[in-house]
Amino acid sequence: MAKVLMKGNEAIGAAAIKAGCKYFFGYPITPQSELPEYMSSELPKVGGCFLQAESEVAAINMVYGAAGAGVRVMTSTSSPGMALKQEGITYAAGAELPCVIVNVMRGGPGLGGIQPSQSDYFQATRGGGNGDYRTIVFAPSSIQETVDYVMESFVKADQYRIPVVVLADGMIGQMMEAVEFKEPKKVELEPKTWATTGTKGQRKPNIVNSLFLDPQELEDHNWKLDRRYKEIEKNEVLVETVDIEDADVVCVAYGTTSRIVKNAIADCKAKGLKVGLIRPITLWPFPMEVFKQINPNCKGILTVEMSTGQMIDDVKIANEGRLPVYFNGRVGGMIPTPASISADIEKIAGGIK
Amino acid sequence: MTIVYEKSKGLTDAQTHYCPGCTHGIIHKLVAEVLVELGVLNEAIGVAPVGCSVLAYNYFNCDMQEAAHGRAPAVATGIKRVRPENTVFTYQGDGDLASIGTAEVVHSAHRGEKITTIFVNNAIYGMTGGQMAPTTLIGQKATTAPLGRTIEHSGKPLKISEMLATIDGAKFVERVAVNNPANIRKAKKAIKRAFECQIQGKGFAIVEVLSTCPTNWGKTPVDALKWLEDNMMPYYPLGNFRDFEEDK
Ligand SMILES: Cc1ncc(C[n+]2csc(CCOP(=O)(O)OP(=O)(O)O)c2C)c(N)n1
Ligand code: SF4
Numbered sequence: 001m002a003k004v005l006m007k008g009n010e011a012i013g014a015a016a017i018k019a020g021c022k023y024f025f026g027y028p029i030t031p032q033s034e035l036p037e038y039m040s041s042e043l044p045k046v047g048g049c050f051l052q053a054e055s056e057v058a059a060i061n062m063v064y065g066a067a068g069a070g071v072r073v074m075t076s077t078s079s080p081g082m083a084l085k086q087e088g089i090t091y092a093a094g095a096e097l098p099c100v101i102v103n104v105m106r107g108g109p110g111l112g113g114i115q116p117s118q119s120d121y122f123q124a125t126r127g128g129g130n131g132d133y134r135t136i137v138f139a140p141s142s143i144q145e146t147v148d149y150v151m152e153s154f155v156k157a158d159q160y161r162i163p164v165v166v167l168a169d170g171m172i173g174q175m176m177e178a179v180e181f182k183e184p185k186k187v188e189l190e191p192k193t194w195a196t197t198g199t200k201g202q203r204k205p206n207i208v209n210s211l212f213l214d215p216q217e218l219e220d221h222n223w224k225l226d227r228r229y230k231e232i233e234k235n236e237v238l239v240e241t242v243d244i245e246d247a248d249v250v251c252v253a254y255g256t257t258s259r260i261v262k263n264a265i266a267d268c269k270a271k272g273l274k275v276g277l278i279r280p281i282t283l284w285p286f287p288m289e290v291f292k293q294i295n296p297n298c299k300g301i302l303t304v305e306m307s308t309g310q311m312i313d314d315v316k317i318a319n320e321g322r323l324p325v326y327f328n329g330r331v332g333g334m335i336p337t338p339a340s341i342s343a344d345i346e347k348i349a350g351g352i353k
Numbered sequence: 354m355t356i357v358y359e360k361s362k363g364l365t366d367a368q369t370h371y372c373p374g375c376t377h378g379i380i381h382k383l384v385a386e387v388l389v390e391l392g393v394l395n396e397a398i399g400v401a402p403v404g405c406s407v408l409a410y411n412y413f414n415c416d417m418q419e420a421a422h423g424r425a426p427a428v429a430t431g432i433k434r435v436r437p438e439n440t441v442f443t444y445q446g447d448g449d450l451a452s453i454g455t456a457e458v459v460h461s462a463h464r465g466e467k468i469t470t471i472f473v474n475n476a477i478y479g480m481t482g483g484q485m486a487p488t489t490l491i492g493q494k495a496t497t498a499p500l501g502r503t504i505e506h507s508g509k510p511l512k513i514s515e516m517l518a519t520i521d522g523a524k525f526v527e528r529v530a531v532n533n534p535a536n537i538r539k540a541k542k543a544i545k546r547a548f549e550c551q552i553q554g555k556g557f558a559i560v561e562v563l564s565t566c567p568t569n570w571g572k573t574p575v576d577a578l579k580w581l582e583d584n585m586m587p588y589y590p591l592g593n594f595r596d597f598e599e600d601k
Contacts, residue, residue, distance in 0.1 A: 022435075023431075023434065023435050025431065049434045049435065051430070051434055053427065053430075053460075054456055054457070054459075054460035055456060057424065057427070057456075057457075058424070058427040058430075058456065058457055058460065059427075061420065061421060061424040061427035061428050061431065061457070062427050062428070062430050062431035062434070063431060064418075064420070064421075064424075064427075064428055064431060065400070065418060065420075065427065065428035065429060065430065065431025065432040065433075065435075066431035066432065066434065066435045067431075068418045068428070068431075068432065069398065069431070069432045069435050069436050069439075070435075071435045073431070073435070087421055087424075088421065088424070091420075091421050095418075095419070196398045196416035196417065196418055196432065197398075197416065197436065197439070198395055198396040198397065198398060198415070198416055198436070198439045199394075199395050199415060199416055200395050200396070201394075201395040205365075205413070205414060205415050205416050205417060206416045206417075207410045207411075207416075207417050207418070207419070208417070208418040208419065209410060209417075209418070209419040210419065211407060211408075211419055
């Protein structure tokens with residue numbers, strides 16, 4: 001298929017529809033409002049339904065109901081709205097409901113601002129709602145990747161019966177790039193025999209539920225979920241690495257920030273420095289293993305983020321204390337510059353204490 | 354032998370956990386009978402609340418989803434929008450519907466969502482041990498209103514049916530009680546009509562059922578029924594507030 005020039009938010013909608021999502025429940029918030037707008041005009045054309053909910057709380061609970069009834073369904077929001085959706089996400093996780101949630105991040109805390117940010121990393125990777133649960137988190141860095149991973153999200157959600165988060169930021173949502181919509185992969189998925197579709201008098205009632213009052217039952221349920229999470233950690237890690245085996249400095253960055261870092265790395269390489277990159281594409285599961293491939297004589301790791309350093313925890317865990325970890329970050333909608341990143345790389349390469 | 358009475362096929366064989374004398378059980382029975390009589394049990398998808406009826410999904414003999422506290426109307430909206438051919442209902446207590454979930458029920462009514470809501474008003478939070486609800490009466494004692502509810506502190510009890518009846522999308526609104534056989538029969542009629550409202554595609558339907566909580570009211574089951582008649586019925590008058598036939 002030919003490439004088309006599309007705005008990120010609209011491309012997300014187009015990708016979801018291509019993946020077979022016919023239902024969208026959402027609530028407006030900058031910088032993602034073009035996505036519900038797009039869905040409102042496109043979903044009726046495929047016999048689906050767009051509904052503007054009265055709040056993010058209602059929207060995610062509508063998603064819960066629809067997912068429980070066995071369809072591919074999606075919602076999207078930006079940071080303050082994501083905070084409200086956490087209730088429904090933990091219920092969906094507990095009830096093992098596949099659904100896709102897009103967070104086009106902006107700065108916080110509180111009302112924050114409307115400019116791009118990556119400050120919902122903890123919330124996305126640590127749960128955010130109550131209880132022991134995980135969600136797969138994709139962090140695309142271009143609109144092409146966003147389109148690809150939105151489509152992939154629906155497959156992974158169904159495959160593991162899990163809510164999947166696509167963690168984008170205001171830049172992805174608002175910029176335009178050329179994208180190609182590939183045909184969705186053909187994946188054999190189990191039929192949703194657990195869904196509430198009406199018994200038709202032909203089977204026992206299905207119950208979609210996250211309540212287990214018997215502590216032993218709840219423990220069993222939790223360990224069952226945990227086994228699935230372990231399986232995901234084993235099979236679903238996505239990461240891009242560049243030249244980490246002989247690097248003197250390795251940068252770690254995800255999403256749009258990784259593109260700025262790539263520019264800085266190119267500048268440093270032109271100056272003869274050996275710089276590598278680890279770009280997590282899934283933030284959960286985090287690519288822990290690749291850190292072992294880093295050159296043992298590397299001088300240090302530089303984490304670059306549009307947050308005060310939320311990913312550093314994961315980087316330190318993955319690095320297991322082998323190398324010093326440094327940080328370059330901007331917040332509030334401010335964006336790290338290639339020059340400041342290059343300067344940090346040069347300092348680390350020069351051996352700072 | 355002729356069977357003159359049997360348990361509704363709309364209920365499972367599970368034993369309910371409700372306290373002796375609690376009227377949740379009667380209301381379950383009525384809803385189940387109506388689903389069977391209307392021939393929609395096999396298409397029905399119910400949404401259980403958080404509250405004493407949290408386990409309703411074990412009692413109704415149809416597909417069920419459990420919702421977060423107050424969110425049943427949103428969950429039901431999601432189900433109904435993707436499965437418009439199914440009969441979708443919520444079963445909610447007054448803490449669930451009139452407190453934490455007010456926005457969800459108001460907006461489901463406002464959209465004219467084609468769902469049926471059974472709203473069990475027992476003027477108290479049952480499950481968590483008798484705290485004050487928005488529906489708790491003035492002077493009524495609750496664990497979080499130890500001296501009795503006052504208007505100055507908590508406002509007057511919220512009249513949900515009257516409020517929802519002002520919303521155009523609410524096509525059927527009726528308040529009933531299950532305190533005696535005559536009223537139980539009327540309650541069943543109202544519940545049936547509320548499901549017919551959905552089946553005929555008219556819009557949102559709600560039946561508010563005045564119910565007892567002998568345990569948290571600290572009364573015997575019989576005294577609880579009397580208390581309902583003497584105290585709840587004067588403040589929450591029974592009757593139809595809206596019917597889809599009369600709707601212009
Ligand atoms: C988010 C959330 N807040 C609070 C609770 C605790 N809780 C459980 S049941 C309940 C009150 C239910 O009262 P009501 O809806 O009147 O039903 P009843 O038990 O009286 O039948 C509360 C507050 C909860 N489960 N979830
Ligand atoms: S606590 Fe009250 S509402 Fe709950 S089951 Fe017992 S009597 Fe019924």
